[in-house]
Amino acid sequence: MPTSETNDFFHGSVGVVQTNIVTFESLTLEGGETITPLEIAYETYGTLNEKKDNAILVCHALSGDAHAAGFHEGDKRPGWWDYYIGPGKAFDTNRYFIISSNVIGGCKGSSGPLSKNGKTGSTFQSTFPFVSIGDMVNAQEKLVRHFGIHKLFAVAGGSMGGMQALQWSVAYPDRLKNCIVMASSSEHSAQQIAFNEVGRQAILSDPNWNQGLYTQDKRPSKGLALARMMGHITYLSDEMMREKFGRKPPKGNIQSTDFAVGSYLIYQGESFVDRFDANSYIYVTKALDHFSLGTGKELTKVLAKVRCRFLVIAYTSDWLYPPYQSEEIVKSLEVNAVPVSFIELNNPAGHDSFLLPSEEQDSILRDFLSATDEGGFF
Amino acid sequence: MNIHTNEALGLDLKNRPDISYIANLIKPGERVLDLGCGYGELMLILKNKGVRVQGIEKDDKCIIQCVKKSLYVHHGDIDDGLKHHLDHSFDFVILNQTIQQTLNPGDIIKECLRIGKQVIIVFPNFSHWQIRTSILLSGKTPVTDLMPFHWYDTPNLHYLSGKDFEDFCEFERIKILHRAFFNRTRQIKLFPNLYATLALFVIRA
Numbered sequence: 075m076p077t078s079e080t081n082d083f084f085h086g087s088v089g090v091v092q093t094n095i096v097t098f099e100s101l102t103l104e105g106g107e108t109i110t111p112l113e114i115a116y117e118t119y120g121t122l123n124e125k126k127d128n129a130i131l132v133c134h135a136l137s138g139d140a141h142a143a144g145f146h147e148g149d150k151r152p153g154w155w156d157y158y159i160g161p162g163k164a165f166d167t168n169r170y171f172i173i174s175s176n177v178i179g180g181c182k183g184s185s186g187p188l189s190k191n192g193k194t195g196s197t198f199q200s201t202f203p204f205v206s207i208g209d210m211v212n213a214q215e216k217l218v219r220h221f222g223i224h225k226l227f228a229v230a231g232g233s234m235g236g237m238q239a240l241q242w243s244v245a246y247p248d249r250l251k252n253c254i255v256m257a258s259s260s261e262h263s264a265q266q267i268a269f270n271e272v273g274r275q276a277i278l279s280d281p282n283w284n285q286g287l288y289t290q291d292k293r294p295s296k297g298l299a300l301a302r303m304m305g306h307i308t309y310l311s312d313e314m315m316r317e318k319f320g321r322k323p324p325k326g327n328i329q330s331t332d333f334a335v336g337s338y339l340i341y342q343g344e345s346f347v348d349r350f351d352a353n354s355y356i357y358v359t360k361a362l363d364h365f366s367l368g369t370g371k372e373l374t375k376v377l378a379k380v381r382c383r384f385l386v387i388a389y390t391s392d393w394l395y396p397p398y399q400s401e402e403i404v405k406s407l408e409v410n411a412v413p414v415s416f417i418e419l420n421n422p423a424g425h426d427s428f429l430l431p432s433e434e435q436d437s438i439l440r441d442f443l444s445a446t447d448e449g450g451f452f
Numbered sequence: 453m454n455i456h457t458n459e460a461l462g463l464d465l466k467n468r469p470d471i472s473y474i475a476n477l478i479k480p481g482e483r484v485l486d487l488g489c490g491y492g493e494l495m496l497i498l499k500n501k502g503v504r505v506q507g508i509e510k511d512d513k514c515i516i517q518c519v520k521k522s523l524y525v526h527h528g529d530i531d532d533g534l535k536h537h538l539d540h541s542f543d544f545v546i547l548n549q550t551i552q553q554t555l556n557p558g559d560i561i562k563e564c565l566r567i568g569k570q571v572i573i574v575f576p577n578f579s580h581w582q583i584r585t586s587i588l589l590s591g592k593t594p595v596t597d598l599m600p601f602h603w604y605d606t607p608n609l610h611y612l613s614g615k616d617f618e619d620f621c622e623f624e625r626i627k628i629l630h631r632a633f634f635n636r637t638r639q640i641k642l643f644p645n646l647y648a649t650l651a652l653f654v655i656r657a
Contacts, residue, residue, distance in 0.1 A: 385519070404526060405536040408506065411483065417515045417527045434512065438519050445522030 085162035087152065088119040088144035093176075095183055098216050107203035110192055114217050115140045115183025116175035119159055120167035122221060129171045129223045130443075131214060132159070133231030133238035135429075136305070136358055137350055139182035142174035143167075157431045164439035170227060177238075178213045179205035179357040185213075187286070187353035200286025200353050207234070207365040211241045215249070228443060230254035232428035233395065234358070237365050240403065244367065247381040252443065256387040256428040259399035260373050260406075261366035266394065269308050270359040273301030277352045286353050298352040299343030306342045311391035311424030374406040384414035385442040387435065389427040391420075415442060465493045470634040470650050474546065474572055477630075477654065478503050482543035485568065487530045487560075488550030492518035499523060508533055531555045537567040547573045549650075552608045558620070565657040570629065577633065577644075577651045579613035584646075598649045614644060614651040621655060630654040 093115050101112040117140045122129060132142050132155060143159035145152050159165040159172050176184040179202070187202045218226060229242040229250045236258025243253045259266070280297030282288050310318075319335035331337055367376045384407055388400035397418045404416040419434055421427035428435070465471045471494060478484060480502030486495050489507030491514050498505045499522075506524040509515055518525040526533065531554055545568030551557045552575050564571040576598045586594035593603045601608065614633060621628050633640040633648030640648040 383524075401528065408526065409536055409538060409541070411504070411541075413506070413524045414526075415515070415519050415524050417512060417519075417525075419512065434516060438516055441516070441520040445520065 086160050087156065088160050088167055090147055091117055091119065091141070091144035091153070092146065093117050093140050093183055096217060096220055098220075101178070101185075101209070101213055101216065103203055103209045104206050104212075105204050105209075109178065109185050109203065111185075112178070112213060112216065113183070113185045113189065114175050114178070114213055116173060116217055117141055117143075117153070118174075119143050119172040120170050122171040122223070126221070126223045127225060127227060128169060129173060129218070129221065129226050130165060130228040130230060131218065131226050131242075132165070132172060132174045133214070133229065133235035134174065134177065135231070135233035135235050136362065137302075137346065138235070139180065140174050140176040140184075141182075143172070154429060157429075158436065158439060164436050164443070165230075166440075170443075173217065173221070175214055175217050177205075177210040177234075177358065177361075179210065179354060179361060181351035181354035186351075187357060188351055199288070200356075202353070202357065205357055205361050207237050207241050207361050208245060210361065211238050211245055214238070214242075215246060218249070224249065226250040228252035228254060230256070230439075231258070232256035233258055233425065234362055237362070240367060241365070243380040243382055243384075244376055247379050250382050252385070253380070253382045254385045254387075254439070254442070255400070255403060257389055257392050257395045257400075257425055258403075259395050260369060260403050262363050263399070267363045269304060269394070270363055273304050274356050274359060276300035276304065277356060280352075283352075286356070288352070293347070294352045295347040298350065298355060299340075299347050301343075301352075301355055302346035302350075303339040303343040306339055308394040309425045311393065311422060313391060313422045314424055317422075369402055370406075373402065374409045377403075377406045377412065378410050380407070380410070380412055382412075383442075384412060385438070386414060386416045387428065387438065388416075388418045389421050389424070390418055391422050392425045392427060394425040466497060468634075469637065469639050470574060470632070470652055471497065473632055473634070473639070473652060474548070474574070475501060477572065478544055483541070484544045484546060485537070485542045486546045486548065487534075487564070488547070488553065489518065489523075489525060490514050492521050492523045492525065494546070494548055495523045496521050530560060534560075534563045534567060539566055540569050542568045543570065544568055545571045547571065547575075549574055549576065551575050552610045552612065555609065557610055558624075561620075561626075561655075562624070565626065565655065570654055570656050572652065572654050573617070574650055574652045575612060575617070576608075577613055577648045578611040579615065579645050580649050581646050614648065614653075617651065617653055621653070626655050626657065628653055628655055 095115050098112040100108050100110040102108045138154050141153040142155045143153040161168050176182040178185045180186050181188045187198050191198050229239045231239040236255040239253050239255050277294050277297035280294030282292050282294040322334050325332045386400050386404050388397035407414040423430050484503050484505040486507040489495050489509050495505045495507050508526045510529050515525050515527050545564040554560050583594045632652045633644030634650045
């Protein structure tokens with residue numbers, strides 16, 4: 075995979091960064107329960123200007139976290155969107171103040187199943203309340219207000235991050251100027267729910283599952299690894315897999331994996347277990363599956379509230395979030411006369427395309443943000 | 453808009469009589485849909501006039517250029533990308549040198565008349581005298597500066613003249629509000645079907 079340095083359209087790095095945690099008194103969830111206290115892990119890059127109108131919130135996908143750009147002390151690999159965030163990059167830290175936070179329900183520092191329950195003093199685990207995409211966005215809104223920002227210059231995200239961006243546009247229509255939705259959907263199809271269900275069932279059937287009340291030294295690691303393997307298949311494309319693995323090397327081994335793609339998936343699954351929590355996997359995939367702004371006329375009605383410009387990007391090779399789902403969002407926005415640009419990029423990498431370096435994606439993100447449209451449609 | 457033609461002709465759109473004719477028809481604040489908007493040159497002229505314009509284009513290179521110009525474009529195919537638009541939701545729908553490249557021009561025009569209060573159609577006039585003589589003398593499909601393609605590489609699927617279009621409107625009972633004919637530098641009023649390279653019609657249902 076090319077790195078930031080090998081692509082001439084990608085420039086600097088934000089350097090060494092660290093994740094911070096801010097604590098709020100509480101957050102009442104859509105389901106009625108309250109998280110007390112509410113903790114949010116976040117990183118920022120660039121400088122918030124005096125008018126506080128240059129902030130961009132980037133929202134991460136399922137297994138992402140607050141670390142979107144730059145390097146943590148001692149790390150070899152940068153944050154998940156380092157190709158696009160940094161000085162001179164599309165999300166130019168010389169111009170914009172970038173905020174990335176870990177979603178609630180996650181396991182990378184924000185309130186979630188690994189947090190301590192104030193009432194009992196022990197870890198929530200599967201007693202943590204159900205969390206929705208709307209709740210994740212409401213938590214982000216608290217963080218944004220914490221910085222004294224009334225109106226975000228943009229909210230951007232891919233996959234689950236795209237759902238959060240969409241949710242922002244309808245939950246807080248006057249609080250963002252631009253909305254960027256990539257490789258995403260207004261609701262999961264039965265197929266998308268099906269993939270997530272297989273992942274969850276893998277975890278639930280792990281001998282260590284214990285209804286989610288497992289100990290850290292006896293975790294449902296095998297189940298979580300299987301869930302991740304399943305996920306990885308859906309993130310890539312047929313073409314990418316063929317190119318990367320082909321059919322080699324078929325040795326006819328009955329006892330263990332004998333194809334390169336199998337070894338790759340096993341590696342991805344096993345390394346995921348070290349950095350993710352099985353309960354969080356269930357919480358976050360459920361949030362994804364439950365999210366729905368509707369489709370067709372229902373979606374059009376919901377999106378009538380929005381008051382920002384939109385950029386929607388889909389990828390031809392993405393079969394997990396196929397382009398028709400992006401187009402559905404675009405059409406519903408267009409019926410509401412919302413200013414929206416839609417592009418379907420022909421990147422071969424499948425659903426993961428939005429994370430990878432692409433000259434077209436770089437220029438379209440950069441230009442969409444640069445081309446401020448003061449007149450507007452509204 | 454046919455990007456190849458514009459490139460081939462190397463024309464400054466702002467000074468082109470057909471473009472200023474279109475720009476004069478549309479008032480600030482009106483909503484316009486530009487089908488096959490290409491690099492967005494016409495859309496930019498309209499946007500700068502205060503028109504609320506959006507486009508559809510199938511070439512991704514064009515979309516990137518449109519975004520650069522702060523224009524709103526839908527990456528898609530006109531042949532199946534209009535159904536979601538509500539009846540009469542646009543003041544104008546523009547088919548600027550697009551109609552001859554679509555698969556089903558008749559259906560598309562009817563769809564445009566549904567979603568637009570008025571429809572502006574501009575197309576290369578196939579009955580221009582140079583084309584007529586070229587066919588007559590060479591016996592081959594004409595290659596002119598307005599249609600600079602061979603039969604095997606042209607994006608143009610249909611060839612029509614001003615008269616063909618008028619016949620179509622009469623048959624379909626489509627009302628013609630304005631008609632104007634142009635060559636690259638001026639409006640043509642005398643024997644336009646013979647001397648005009650471009651034909652422009654404003655129609656409504």
